[in-house]
Amino acid sequence: MTLLAALNAADATREVMWNISHSWLMYVLLVPTMLIAGYGVYRQVQKWRSGQPAARFDRPAERIKRVVKNVLLQQATLRDRFAGVYHFLLFWGMITLTMATIVVMIHHDFHIDIMRGRFYLYFQSLFVDVLGVLAMIGVAMLAVRRWLLRPKKLVYTDESTWLLILLFVILGTGFLLEGWRIAATNDPWGDWSPVGIVVSKTSLAVAGVETLKSVHFLTWWFHLALVFGLIAWAPYTKLLHVLTAPLNIYTANLDHPGGTxxxxxxxxxxxxxxxxxxxxxxxxxxxxxxxxxxxxxxxxxxxxxxxxxxxxxxxxxxxxxxxxxxxxxxxxxxxxxxxxxxxxxxxxxxxxxxxxxxxxxxxxxxxxxxxxxxxxxxxxxxxxxxxxxxxxxxxxxxPQQMQDAVSSLEERGHPFKGTQLSRVDWAAGMDFPTIEDIESPEVLLWVGCGGALVDRNQRSTRALANLLKKANVKFAILGREETCTGDPARRIGNEFLFETLATQNIETLKTHNIKHVLTSCPHCFNTFRNEYPKLGGEFEVMHHTTYLAKLIGEGRLKLDAQAAQKIVFHDPCYLGRHNGITDAPRKLLQQVSSQPLAEMEMHGRQSFCCGGGGGMSFVDEPADQRVNQERARQALATDAETVAVGCPFCTTMMEDGINTLKGDRKINVQDIAEVMWEAISSEAR
Amino acid sequence: MKILVCLKQILDPEIPPRDFTINRETHQAIQGSANLVTNIFCENALETALQLRERSPGEITALTFGPASAEDSLRKALALKADQACLVEDDPATSHNSATTALVLAAAIRKLGEFDLIMVGREAGDWGAGQTGGLLAEQLGLPYVAFVDHIESAGDGVTLRRQTELGWEKVEAHLPLVVSITNSEENVPRIPKTRDIMMSARKSVTSWKLSDLGLTDDEVKSNGEALEVVDLYLPEKKSDCDFIEGDSIDEKIDEFAKRLASIVQSA
Amino acid sequence: MKSIVVCLMPGAKFDKPTAGLLAAARGLDGQLTVIVPGTVGDDTTASLAGQADSVIVCEAAGLSEYQPELVLGVLQLVCSDLNPDIVLLAGDTYSQELTPRLAGRLGGVSAGDAQSLKLENDNLRVTRSVYGGKATAVVELRSKPAVVWVRARSFAPAAARDSAGSIEKRIVELAGEAAKSVDATKIVERHEESTGTVRLEDATLIVAGGRGLGGPEPFEELKKLAVVMGAQQAASRAACDAGWVPVQWQVGQTGKKVAPELYVAVAISGASQHLMGIADAKIVTAINTDRDAPIFKHCQFGLVEDYKAVVGPLTERLKALLS
The missing domain is CATH 1.10.1060 (Fumarate Reductase Iron-sulfur Protein; Chain B, domain 2)
Structure with missing residues (x-):
């Protein structure tokens, strides 16, 4: 310590390539390593380039933001706690070690004297050592997960095992080399490398300096071989993601998933x-x-x-x-x-x-x-x-039942083969105008096939129409002129039919000079919002949850009764995840319920599908593989008495699931519009 | 094997009851916002023909008698890879019955050439008469088997499976032959590939008028007058459920049983 | 007015459809002849004679079973001798197959699925359901003979006449074209799918159970009711999914589409997908505890009670009423 005190921290450094002879061999080996690795990357790049064009370099500011969030800060990865933490440690650990190696290269090969002084002590010694330890912890967690926890979602390949062992050995030998160098050179700055100094002291206790020097020499080459091996191999393994992941995140789709x-x-x-x-x-x-x-x-x-x-x-x-x-x-x-x-x-x-x-x-x-x-x-x-x-x-x-839905869409503009209902049956006995009677409605109520042609949903649609009437909204419906937006056709895979239906609808709405569209179907909503604009149909579309919230906010719709029951909201995928609307429905429900809302574990943008999207609501799932029953189980796991939904497809799927599994429990499924309508006392109606 | 499939375009039978209206003067249904579609049993017939052609070489001709709009049915058949298509066009204002249809189809078939197998749907989803196949067979002087759902070629002839009330029968038949096709799990109509739909628009459809077939309007008309619709009306449908009331459950069951019994007896 | 009734009677029995067919014919004025192409028992012949002015039992080589060309040839020969105004057949497969052809052979005009018959100015008027039951049409047949197959079960059987008609056995020999074409088609195998059962799609009466039954056992109770009514059993998807009954019983959008005269829905709430399967049923009735259940919207009449309290007593009452 006395020696140390005498030394000037500004001069602190170490000898690069200490104890290494024939170092030229490293440079010779580096050539094939980089060639192999380079070829691996080049080969993949060429393959990607064989693909069709895609415009994914627009809006650079947003893209950089995305990279900062999801690469540097690892936000998306951290959503899975355990995996997120070890990946974070490993990610920053490996980056730091790589940077340290680059520092060495600049110092030694480019003869720029940067590995010196406080930078050497704080960064190159202390920080790198600590991050190295964290990376080791990361590797350990990885090993625990892969060999002890063994989650089902992982793929268990030999490649993964070998990569894990390689990382461990490379990190481990790195620390050993550092320790042995400190020991053999009696490095005055050794204390700045906490792991190094421990290795150094332990090693000196069991071996002499000369022994350590020889072991160091051999281990150094071994370490180098492993590192070069890993570099050469990486592009041929899933480690390629070190390059592809940031690139992929940068070139990600920036729109809502509903518009992709x-x-x-x-x-x-x-x-x-x-x-x-x-x-x-x-x-x-x-x-x-x-x-x-x-x-x-x-x-x-x-x-x-x-x-x-x-x-x-x-x-x-x-x-x-x-x-x-x-x-x-x-x-x-x-x-x-x-x-x-x-x-x-x-x-x-x-x-x-x-x-x-x-x-x-x-x-x-x-x-x-x-x-x-x-x-x-x-x-x-x-x-x-x-x-x-x-x-x-x-x-x-x-699947045949999807074929039936597609044929029905082709022949009668709706996917519900065999329905006995017409587009206007739900409005029987209600008095309000169709588009023929009213010149410029405030908003067009786009009922959607799900809202009009399925018995169950007539109730929801009527509730919504009643709410609109109550709020004195000057609205109209297209009636028999309405056809499917094309969503099921598109999701099933009949893009041709989708375009036909979409073009036809855009034409109809333009003819009627419609600017504002209101719909209770998130699928229609998504199509209007994200897909019609690309076909020349620009309309301002609102989902009924947002619209009702707006009416209440403006004081046009007043609720005077409260629902006593406990409510849980099931987020429709095409509302929450595909379009990011998760707050409006909750705010609405909170206003009508005297109790706090229950939440299922998977909710909001992480909601779990009712099973009805993508044309699946037209398909009979095997009795033991029903998505709606799984979601119903999740809803039943809460203490809710009402499962509120905001989508006609979710309504029927959830109701079927809940009715199958509820047993004696009192629990029902209602569209938000129904819940809201019940929050208006009969006197006020 | 040369196969001819007759197709009929009809008013969409799935038109919801509330949308279904009729003209009581002309005794015709009003199309309204509903579509025109190919009759399902005709589609079953085409499907049966396509399957037969997949098993043994053959050529399929689609034939329809109807207004110009009926070309859509033929285009769909072409999209499903029928080899050729022929429309006998008539005035959409005149309605035709099974007798005139059989007369016209027979004339068209004679003009189109020789066929081994002539297929029709068992009945149409609009008038549901179920007569055209048998009448056509008589017009052409050919044997006829009804309610066929499967056809195999066998030597010079064919082996058929046909449905009966209680089961099915295997029928061996010589060619040429007329059959009416009914639906089964096997002949669910396939749907055309999008590319083929687009291509079908470019294929040619033979289009004839009645005069091209050597038929005069009067001839067809007099044939049609033998069978005339004198009335068409919507059956009264009670909308509300009549809940059975009573002082005791026994009384209710008694009343319920009586109602059931009267229906069972008349059925 | 001369009428002919063609009795194909593959079962060679004087059954309910035959009785209905004869009743339909007797509702029209004039001379009535029954033609039976094939052999039947004396009892049956006597029963037929009780309903008509004359009965002709035809005999010909191979006529012991139905073969389309042979039977058509025989009927053509026998009918044209009688020069009828009206020829009526029942609604079985063979009758449906023969009707238009016989009209063609006799130079007449044909119609099918007649629900009622009426004479107007010496012409036969047929009332039939069209557009999938959404409309009813009255069609007048103005050529002679009018050959019509009738929905035989729609006609209530009539009592035998006071004096029985004549019975004639006629040996028929086909010649010329008719004889040559006999072999053009040949039914070589006949299969009945488990005797006595009818395909659900063709059933006249259906008793169906749903989720509300809660298990397979109540279906046994319903079976007794179905047997008494002579009905087929069916179920909703929920009941089939639960494994209580075979999936073949399923009625609905994804199951079978049925068109019975009567559909009794027991403990079925009436999900839309189920309702799509019974859209063509003539009369729908339901037993359900929930007055607001959607099924009742499609019922002509209904019973708001727990099925457990109803099915047993109902079966007994019906047994008494129907015997």
Whole structure:
């Protein structure tokens, strides 16, 4: 210590390449290492570049913000606590160690004397040591999770095991090397490396300086070999995500997930929908290489949760496998060419694995829970829709009941084959104008097929109309002129039909000079808000929860009764997750309920689908694999007496599930409009 | 095998009751906002033909008799890869019955050439007469089997499966033959591929007038007059449920039983 | 006015449809002849004779069973001799198959699914349901003969006439074209799907149970009721899903679409998907504890009671009423 005191901290440094001879060999080895790694990256980049164009470099400020949040701060990753923490430790640990190595390179190879003084002590010694320890803790947590906790959502591969061992050994040998150098050189600054000094003292207790020098020499080369090995191998493993994840997050879709489906140019498209890798956009292909196999998407997938085949993670991984085995780049060189009469996919996808089988693809409710939860911004759901499109439009092979819904949409503009109701049956006995009677309504009430053509939902629609009348809103309905917005057609995969219906609706609304649209169906809402603008239909659309909140806020609608029952709100996917509207319905409910709202564990943007999206409400699920029953169980786990919903599809799905499972319990399912209407006393009505 | 499938375009049978209206003067249903669709049993017939063609080589011709709008049914058949399509166009104002339809179809079929198998739907979802197939067979002087749901080619002829009230029968038949097709789990109509729908718009449809078939309007008209709709009305439908009331549950059950019994007896 | 009734009677029994068919014919004035193409027992012949002026039992090679071309040839021959104004057939598969062809052969005009018959200016007027039951049409057949198959069960059987008609056995021999075409088609196998049961789609009477029954046992109770009524049993999706009854029983949007004369819904609330399956039922009635259950909106009449208290006594009452 006396020696140390005599030294000037400003001169603090250490000898780089101490105890190492033949260091030229390192530079020689670096060449093949970088070549191998570089080729690995280059190969993938070429493959991505074979994809179709996608505009994902606009709005740079938003993108940088996204990178800061989800890369630097690891916000999305941290949503899973355990995994989030170790990843955070490992992420910052590895970055710090890499930076330390770069400092060494600048100092030693570029002869810029920066590894000196306080910077050397605070950063290069102390900080790096601490972060190294944190990275070790991260690796330990990783090992605990992979070998002890063994969550179902992980993929257990040899690759993962070896990567984990490699990281551990590299970190460990790093500390050993540091300790032995401190010991052998009697480094006066050794105390600034807390782990190093411990290793140093322990080692000196069992071995002499000369021994440590020889072990150090061998270990140094071993450490170097492992590091170079890892660098060379990484692009060929899931560690590629170190590059792809930030890139993928930067090029993510910035819109609501509700607006992510691609448009098809029916005149030019080689195939309608996708069944060959090169038909994906470069971003889709980049997605595949960004996957870290974390499995969060599959763990929140409603279809997978109830035991179905569908697994977004495995779809991505199987596609990644196809991408690995494909020679996409050579195809690019040949050019994509014109579409022949019978389209033959160059790199077929559908049916190549169980996860990519038609059955699995058509289990998706398009709820986008997978997209929402993915820490690296992979878009699983839109890819599923791309594949569905191929089965629907090119093959015409998809579940019969979805075919029935599509045929019904084609022939009568609604998906409810066999309904006995007309568009205006719900309004029987109610007195209000259709669009023919009223010139410029304040708002057009877009009832939607779900609200008009299903017996159960007539009640909700009537409640909403009554509320509007009560608030003296000058509204009108299209009546028989209304047709489906096209949402089910689009989600099932019939983009052609979607465009036909959408174009027709936009035309109708323009003819009537409609500016403001109100709807109680989040699917219609999403289509109006995110999809019609791309087809030239700009309307201001509001979901009834937002609109009713507005009416109350403006004092136009007064509630004078309170609901005594405990209410829980089930967020419709197309309202909450797809469009970010989660507060309005809760505020409304809180106003009418005398008790605080109950919440299910999965709610808001992390809500769990009722099972009715993506055309699934037209399909009979196997009795033991019903998504609506799973969600009903989650609702029944609260102490609610009313499950409030804001979507006609959710209403019927949830009611069916609740009625099946409720037993003797008093609990019902109501649309928010019904709850609100009940909050107006009969005298005031 | 040369197959001819007759298609009929009808008013969408799924039109909800509240939207269904009729003209009591002309004895016709009013289309209103409803669509025109291909009769489902005709679609079953086309599906049966397509499946038959998948198993053994053949050529499918779709034929319809109706207003110009009926071309849509033919376009759909072409989208499903029927080889050719023929429309016998008539005046949409005149309504036709099974007898005139059979007469016209027979004339068109003779003009189109020789066919091995002529398929019709068992009945149409509008008038549901179920007569055209049998009448057509007689017009053409061919044998006829009704309610067929499956066809296999067998040697020179075909083996058919047809539904009966209590089960099914296997029928061996020589060609040429007329069959009426009913629905089964097997012949659920497929839906066309989008690309084929787009392509079908470019295919040609043979279009004939009655005069092209050597038929005069009077001839068709006099044939049609043999069967005339003299009235068409909407049956009265009680809207409200009549709840059975009574002083005791026994009284209610008694009344309920009586009502059931009278219906059971008349059924 | 000369009428013919063609009795195909594959079961060779004087059954309810046959009785209804004869009653329909007797409702029209004039001479009534019954033609039976094939052999039947003497009892049956006698019963037929009790309803008509004359009965002709045809015999021909191979006529012991129904073959389309043969029977058509025989009928053409026998009918044209009689020069009838009206020919009536029942609603079975074979009758439906023959009706238009016989009209074609006899130079007449045909119609099917007649629910009632009426003479107007010597022409037969047929009332039938059209547009899937949404409308009713009256069609006049102005060519002779008018060949019509009737919804035989819609007609109440009539008592035998005071004097029985004549009975003639006629041996028929086909010649020329008719004889040549006999072999054009041949029914080689006939299968009945588990005797006595009718496909749900074709059932006239249906008793269905739903979620409210709470288990498979109450379906046994309902079975007794169904047996007494002569009805088929069916169920809602909930009951099928629960495994209480086979999935083949399921009526609804995704199950079977039925069109019975009477549909009795027991403990079925009436979810829309179920209602879509019974849209074509003529009369719907329900037993349910909930007066507001949607099913009642589709009922002509209904009983608001717990099925547990109703089904047993109801079965007994119906047994007494229907015997």
């Amino acid at each position: 489906l691609k448009q098809i140019d029916f005149e030019a498209a080689q195939s309608f929908g996708i069944n060959s890798l090169e038909q994906f956009t470069w971003k889709d292909l980049l997605d595949l290489d960004a996957c870290t196999e974390c499995g969060r998407c599959t763990s929140v997938c409603p279809a997978n949760t109830v035991g179905k085949q569908l697994s977004p993670r495995d779809i991505i991984l199987d596609l990644q496998g196809l991408l690995d085995r494909s020679d996409l780049a050579s195809l690019k060189a040949q050019g994509h060419g014109e579409r022949p009469d019978e389209y033959e996919p160059a790199f077929p996808i559908i049916g190549t694995t169980d996860n990519l089988a038609t059955e699995a693809l058509f289990e998706c409710t398009t709820c986008a829970a997978c997209v929402e939860i993915c820490p690296v911004s992979i878009e699983q759901m839109p890819k599923i829709v791309d594949l569905r499109r191929f089965q629907v439009m090119e093959q015409a092979e998809f």
